[in-house]
Structures are given as C-alpha cells and as structure tokens.
Amino acid sequence: MNRATVIARREIGSYFHSPIAYVAMTLFLVASGISFLNDFEPGQPAALRSIFDWMIWFLVLIVPILSMGLLSQEWATGTIETLMTAPVGETDVVLGKFLGSFGLLVVMLIPTLLYVVMLRIYGHPDAGPIISGYLGILLVGALFISVGLFCSSLTRSQIVAAVASAAILVLITIIPWFVGSKAALPKFWRTVIDQAVFKRYTDFSKGVLDLGNVVFFLLSTAVFLFVTVKVLESRRWK
Amino acid sequence: MIEVSRLTKIYGQVLAVDGISFDVPKGQIVGFLGPNGAGKSTTLRMLTCYLPPTSGGATINGFDIFHQSEKVRENLGYLPENVPLYTEMRVEEYLDFRGRLRKMDRPSRRQRIDYVVERCWLGSVRKRLIGHLSKGYRQRVGLADSLLHNPAVLILDEPTVGLDPTQIRETRKLIKDLGGQHTLLLSTHILPEVEAVCDRAIIIAGGRIVAQGSPDELRASRRLTARVLVECRGPAEQVKTALSHLSGVSKVEVTESDGHSNEKFVTAAVRPKEAYDVREEVARTVIQNGWPLREIRLEHATLEEFFVQVTANQAAARVEPGSDA
Numbered sequence: 001m002n003r004a005t006v007i008a009r010r011e012i013g014s015y016f017h018s019p020i021a022y023v024a025m026t027l028f029l030v031a032s033g034i035s036f037l038n039d040f041e042p043g044q045p046a047a048l049r050s051i052f053d054w055m056i057w058f059l060v061l062i063v064p065i066l067s068m069g070l071l072s073q074e075w076a077t078g079t080i081e082t083l084m085t086a087p088v089g090e091t092d093v094v095l096g097k098f099l100g101s102f103g104l105l106v107v108m109l110i111p112t113l114l115y116v117v118m119l120r121i122y123g124h125p126d127a128g129p130i131i132s133g134y135l136g137i138l139l140v141g142a143l144f145i146s147v148g149l150f151c152s153s154l155t156r157s158q159i160v161a162a163v164a165s166a167a168i169l170v171l172i173t174i175i176p177w178f179v180g181s182k183a184a185l186p187k188f189w190r191t192v193i194d195q196a197v198f199k200r201y202t203d204f205s206k207g208v209l210d211l212g213n214v215v216f217f218l219l220s221t222a223v224f225l226f227v228t229v230k231v232l233e234s235r236r237w238k
Numbered sequence: 239m240i241e242v243s244r245l246t247k248i249y250g251q252v253l254a255v256d257g258i259s260f261d262v263p264k265g266q267i268v269g270f271l272g273p274n275g276a277g278k279s280t281t282l283r284m285l286t287c288y289l290p291p292t293s294g295g296a297t298i299n300g301f302d303i304f305h306q307s308e309k310v311r312e313n314l315g316y317l318p319e320n321v322p323l324y325t326e327m328r329v330e331e332y333l334d335f336r337g338r339l340r341k342m343d344r345p346s347r348r349q350r351i352d353y354v355v356e357r358c359w360l361g362s363v364r365k366r367l368i369g370h371l372s373k374g375y376r377q378r379v380g381l382a383d384s385l386l387h388n389p390a391v392l393i394l395d396e397p398t399v400g401l402d403p404t405q406i407r408e409t410r411k412l413i414k415d416l417g418g419q420h421t422l423l424l425s426t427h428i429l430p431e432v433e434a435v436c437d438r439a440i441i442i443a444g445g446r447i448v449a450q451g452s453p454d455e456l457r458a459s460r461r462l463t464a465r466v467l468v469e470c471r472g473p474a475e476q477v478k479t480a481l482s483h484l485s486g487v488s489k490v491e492v493t494e495s496d497g498h499s500n501e502k503f504v505t506a507a508v509r510p511k512e513a514y515d516v517r518e519e520v521a522r523t524v525i526q527n528g529w530p531l532r533e534i535r536l537e538h539a540t541l542e543e544f545f546v547q548v549t550a551n552q553a554a555a556r557v558e559p560g561s562d563a
Contacts, residue, residue: 003339006339009322017327077325082287087308087312089308
C-alpha cells in the first residue's frame, strides 16, 4: 500500500476516535435533512437544489473544524518527529492528511444518497444536476480541506488553524456572495466576484458542468497542497 | 556503521553542535553523554534526518544522511526524546500503522509485532489506548516501534528518562541485549547509565566532544573527582591537620556543625591526590585520635563537576606532550 494511503487511513481512524467525526456528521445530516424538506414537496422539481445550495455554507463552518488538527497537532505533540524520521516524504504526509479528511467528507455524503433514492421512488429526477451537484460538493470540499490543511501546517495551535482557515473560506465564499447579491457593482468587481468560489459552485448545483470550473477547483486545491508541502519542507531550512 | 564527520548545527545565532566527529563500529553500544543543552538531541536529530546539518555530514550503514535520507531512515530505528505517540490509537494498532509506513508485508508485520511486544514487555497492554498508558509503558511502545523493522542502527534519545527504578533496570538490560545484533547510539545525562550499558562513551559539552573512552576509563576519571566525607566529633583544627598529613590526601576542607556538648561535630571533605581510595586511612586516623566517628562516605562528583574536571584534564593532557618534547 502507498504511504499516503497508510497515513490517510490512520487519519480517518483517528477522526472516529474523537467525537468530532460524529458531531460533524450529525450536524451535516440534520442540516441536509431540513433543506431536503424544501425539495421534497409536491409540485417541486425532483432535484436536490436546496441541499446543494446549503451544503457550501455548511462546509465553510465544518471544514475548518475537521482540518484544524491535521498538522498542528503533529507539531504540538511532537509526533511529527516520529513521522518524518520514518521513511516518508513531505508529499506523502500532506497527501495522506488531505485524503484522510477528504475520505471523511465522502463518508459524510454517503447517507445523503438516500435522498436520491427517495426522489427516484416518488418522482422522476433528472440525473444530470444531481451528479454535477455531487461533483461540485466534492470539488469545493477538496479546495476547502486543502485550505484548512495549509492553515494547520502553519501553527501548533488548533484554534489558530481553525480561525485562520475559517477566515480564508469566508473571504473566498461568503463575502463575494454577499457583495454579489447587491445589485450595483463596478464592472471590475463584478468580474472578480464571478471568479470566486460561490459563483462557480452555484453553476454545479444548477447542473451546469463547465470544464473551466472543474479546472479552477482542481488547480487551486493543488496550489494549497503544494504550498503545504513547502511549509513542511521549510523546517529543513531553519 | 555510524560515521560522523565535522557535523555542525547553527540555529540562527546559536551554535548548538560544533563540528563533532566520531565513529560507532558495528554492534557497539555507544553512550552520548552530556549535560542539558550540550547538543545531544540536536546531533541525534541530524543523524535521523529530522534536521539538516548546517555543515559537515554523516553516514549511517553507508548511506549519507543528506543525499540518501530515505535509505538512512529505512535502516534506522529512532526513539525521540519525550516519546511522541498518537494517544488515540491502541498499542497494536499503532505498531501496525508504523509497520505499514515502513512497507512491511502482513506476515512480517504480524511476526515482528509479536516479537517487539514480547521484547518490550507490552503483552498486557497490547489492546490498550496509548493515551491511557503510564509514562513507562509509553516509553516501551516507543522502543518497540524503533525495533519493529529490525533496523541495523538504533538511536535512542534518553531512553530511561521518566522511568521508575525497576523499569530503568529492565530497559538497560534490554538495551544491553540489543547490542551485538544492532548498533546503538543512546544519549543520556546519567553517568552511571553509560558505565552500566555502553561499550564506549562520548562526552559532549557546549556542542563539542570533550572526552571519549571506555566505561573503565570513565570510572577512573570519576574516581579522580570523588572525595571522602567524614563526620566526627572533634576539634576542627586538629582534625584538619591530622587528615592533611595522610600520604594520599591532597586537600581537606572542614566545616563545623552544632553539637549538644562542648565539642562540635565537624565534617571534613577529603580530596585524594590521585585515583586512590583514602577511606580506610581516614577512618583509622579519626579513630586513633579518639574522635567519635559518625559517618564516612565516598561522594562522587556531580555531572557538572565531572565535566569541568574532564575538560580540565583534557587541557592538561594537551599541554603535557608539548612540555616533554
């Protein structure tokens, strides 16, 4: 087995040793259940629009909490020393930690497939928007986790890591949404906001699959992971 | 096995390790001895590829620590100071994780876990959460982890710190048993530990090697710095003169303490001239003079005094050959 996968497996396991995974999953299911009530009404289109629209807000809240300990805890307890003196590279560690968190996100999403089943039983949902909605959530989740992982690599304090990543996520998601909802904006700022995460994400939940959006999320995730690897390596230059 | 040449580490403005060189041959147990802040941990961290050296280099099992870091780490078992572990994992689970990281296959993982669990007396806590274990058990988990892949070289940073006396004895015995099969480098600030366990000691202070030698040589230099403390009831001046006249004695210091009769208790600190035990002569003199003897004991120098002494001896040794010539 690949070393990154070994680290990822341990990471998922350790989530379930603490209450954090259970709390996050419960909150997630409650929130998505409530928003599903909107979709699951007679006369509504058979789709998961409300769930997907709400999910991104929920990720802004939950991802900083899930990712805060990934590396900061290793720094704080000193386990980074045992980890890095085993024959593993910085890239293995960063990828492993990332995949561990991402794995938990996937596990959280699995129960929501039940809603898809319910829609199929009681209606004729259009598969396209549902698939693109899930793809959007996974891509946004990946980007958010890589931001959280990056913040976690910078500090020994989990709280600082959580606050820093929440701040970045709010900056790239909620603020552009808020400003964008105000009608009158200069052309330049309108363009900037259209590039932001929220606008791109809504395309997915509408069922619009745009290659540019996919590339945007993959690339920005890769950039954050790359920088995190560099932060880990920087201990060698000090 | 371990070859270190002019290894140096500078943190910002602080020179932590100052160009040290030494070798550890295959199968030997070498103790790395020094007071706190001497640069022991920094040296070990460089050898285990956790920190890069500022200059100089080292090879472990023939692999360069800078250019073949992954190979070095494959051949190395390391127990860091304070033994950092994932507290939320169970002992067996943790060892299995470490085995997977080292790409051991399932049968060899199973077999080696059984072996190290037995070797480090972890049988009774195999399924326990590491966070619930005492310091002594955690230390053993760390040791088990460092042995897991049967590495050629073992590097242990203060393996007995925080253990109770029985555990210290057991750990030392284990370390001694491991010598021969493995090459061991261990750090400590406990002098008797080196004498009990190691084939050779390297003494480091202020980032430099100040002395190295076998435990016998160490013991000899330690005797040099020992002094005999005598407590008896007698007149301070007379006690001092009588003891000073003994042949093997170089210096006597006398302090008075309160007694309930006219004569006070005196404690005399007797420093012998060479590595020579003067206890018997001292006792005889005190008794012949009719001073009631309360206590007599040999007091070893503290590690700090020992270092001062060793460093001074080194300086003297360096001067002597020159003056002969």
